[in-house]
Amino acid sequence: MMYRSDVCIVGAGPGGALLAYLLAKKNVSVILIERYAGMGKAFRGEHLNEEGEAILKKYGLFSAVEELGLLHMKQLEYWQDGQLVKKILPDSKVGHLGIHVPQAHLLKVLVKESQKYDSFTLLMNTKVTELLEDETGRYNGVKAIKDGKEIVVRSKLIIGADGRYSTVRKKADIDVTVRKHGYDLLWARIPAPIGWEPAIKMALINGKQLSLFTQALGFIQIGWNIEQGSYPQLRKQPFQPFIDQLVQAFPVLKDSVLQNIRSWEDFVLLDVYSSSSEMWGKHGVALIGDAAHTMTPTGAFGLNSAMKDADVLAELINKDYIAELDLLNCATIRKEEVAKLQAIQIEKEESFASQFVVLA
Incomplete structure (x- = not known):
């Protein structure tokens, strides 16, 4: 089966689901792919900050x-x-x-609001297996297995919102630097x-x-x-x-x-580890959230950072400017802030024991 959309988002966590909603609201046709049959997996980031x-x-x-x-x-x-x-x-x-915020509650709202728009399609139980390229080498779609059958999604832009083990990042051959804590x-x-x-x-x-x-x-x-x-x-x-x-x-x-x-x-x-990619996208692919910059649990920044990535990227995309989108813009805007948050996490981890010196 063949699907077509302006944007294909892989990963229906908070970052991917929020981005799908924001794009659908702007009349950008978007297909949101989730590999699992249900949403709101246990032991995911569920704490909102300011x-x-x-x-x-x-x-x-x-x-x-x-x-x-x-x-x-x-x-x-x-x-x-x-x-x-x-x-x-x-x-x-x-x-x-x-x-x-239970992740299931957040995702339920994001999907429900997205489904109010004809420009939104959700594909559950769908696992991406391959990125597709055009004759110039630009990525223009994905192959996936949905309910045991192969499907193809053609799109102008692919978003990897599929977490720390991102299939999109791997298939696009985007490097990632991992730091153990x-x-x-x-x-x-x-x-x-x-x-x-x-x-x-x-x-x-x-x-x-x-x-x-x-x-x-x-x-x-x-x-x-x-x-x-x-x-x-x-x-x-x-x-x-x-x-x-x-x-x-x-x-x-x-x-x-x-x-x-x-x-x-x-x-x-x-x-536990943190990671960062020097490139947050290339040739028709963009990364957000843990796919671009994995956070440790310290400070509960991961969920909020993924949502901020979605917020920033959505503002850069409109229906007439997807193919020419400068994917580096989002990274330029977000990289410095993410680096600061990851530095804060390290400082918090290293200084944790000092919180108890009052008993010394």
Whole structure:
């Protein structure tokens, strides 16, 4: 089957879905491709900062997301030996230290709003396998497998919004520089106990960061840093002494932890690194979000940066100026800011232990 559009976006995460909406709204025909049959995958970036919040409000999308459910973080706490040692409150002008938005809620709103336009097409359960080129070497489409059958999408511009392992980036032979940060991350999610106040809570366990993020719908997301590459060896050790450290750090969570994290299988491992591509596009291809610049979880910048990429790129594209689009414009506008955010992440990671010196 053959499809045609002005723009083909590969990856229906927040960045890709937002870009699809913004382009469809401008009457740019867009096909949004998602490799999975469903949206809102677990353990993805779900925290909006001021920038992400402002983008949603700019396009009148925030209230619709809010109706589905979100949660404002009212404080940041540092805990040691089961005791609160430091508390940080938000600027009164902002009113929060971040907003938890379930990714499924955000994507539901973006897709629903996009579907109001005839210029928008969503292809789920569709995996891109190849980039297509014209006689000049410019990329002008993709081959993909949808529901087990091969399809072709012809377009004037291909957007790689398909994450840190971007197929579009690989197929376009765009280089990426990877930086390891010395740690990997174990994710888990547990029900919040009754009376739990929405907050971000931090602890230091054996020199490694343990983070708790309160989530909408009554959950707590746990992010536990471990030594890079140590997980295979860690899994060979007894589980109970490991999880006891979490209970000791936050005693109020004892019942929920013991009921919901009973083995290593209850954790999801994230291979942590940051990355950047010197080129964010070439010959009819542009990259946004993690495909262009992977962030670590520190500071929760990834989601917001992908949305900002989409916001900036959408302003550069119109129906009559796609083929001649200077893809470097978006990169020029965004690269410096992304580099600053990645530097902030490194500084935060390196200085984390200093937050606890009040007990020294």
